[in-house]
Amino acid sequence: MYAIPLGEAGAELRPLEPWHAEEFLAHLDRGREFIGRFIPFGATATDLASTRELLQQFTDTRAAGTRAYHGIWLDGLLVGGVLALNFDEENGNCEVGCWLEPAGAGRGLVTRAMRHLIDWAVEERGIHRVEWLAASGNVPSLNVARRLGFTKEGVLRESFPWRGERHDMEVWSVLAPEWRSARNEHRER
Template sequence: MYAISLGDDGAELRPLEPWHAEEVLAHLDRGREFIGQFISLGTKETDVDSTRAMLQRYADMRAADTGSMHGLWLEGKLVGGVLFLNFHAEQGNCEVGCWLEPAATGRGLVTRAMRVLIDFAVEQRGMHRIEWVAASGNQASLNVARRLGMTRDGVRREAHPYGGVRHDLEVWSVLAPEWRAVRARAAHNDH
């Protein structure tokens, strides 16, 4: 198993596996209402078996090279995650996403973890386009896309029926050359 440090605050990025079902369920129970404002994660995962089944789907996707799910731990406690919702190696395109429980917000965890995920996608897997899709009302998610240097491609109006409302979806992306330029500027500013 790997654990990638995300900084000096004890934050780590690790794979989420089916055997994490109890820990993931406890995490979802802590943040279910907050997490579920704009995404369906946790709406069907209400017991250990359904949570394990969801984690197994992502383990199967990782094995098929079509997606993967990774947890964010803060001081040893699972507080959120990042994922490849879809991963098309042959096309060079992928979509990333995230979630976080309320107690872990405002620390830059998702931004830091997403940098690791995008670096992997671009530099190790040769992805050309990384896409981020979020409901227009989900300002926290849209702010992460901005911090990552993504460009807003457009809005899919009322494309996401969720919670009895049709939400607009914003599509953001970063292309491999743009990502490399963003990372080079960040490295330069760190020195």
């Protein structure tokens, strides 16, 4: 197993594995209301068995090369994560996303974790276009996309029904050359 330091003491990025089931369920339970405001992430993980099954799916899709899920730990506590999904290697596209419980908010953890994930997608997987989709009301998520140098491409009006409401979804992207340029600017600061 590996852990990538995230620039804050006690913060690291690690792959999520089935043996994290108890910890992952506790994390989801702490943040379920906050995380679930705009996305159904983890909604099917309601007990230890369903959580273990979900984490096994994460592991299987990572092994198949179609998705990657990583947790963010802060002082030994799982507080969120980042993911890459919908890998289309033929066309060089993928999507990224994140989730976070309140205990990890406002520290820049997702931004730093996402830099590692996007670097991996672009440099290791050869992805040319990385997409970020988020509900228009999910301002913290959209702010991360902005900080990472993504460009807003448009809005899919009322395209995502969730919790009895239809949400507008914003589509953002960064292309590999743009990412490399933004990454180099960030390193120079």
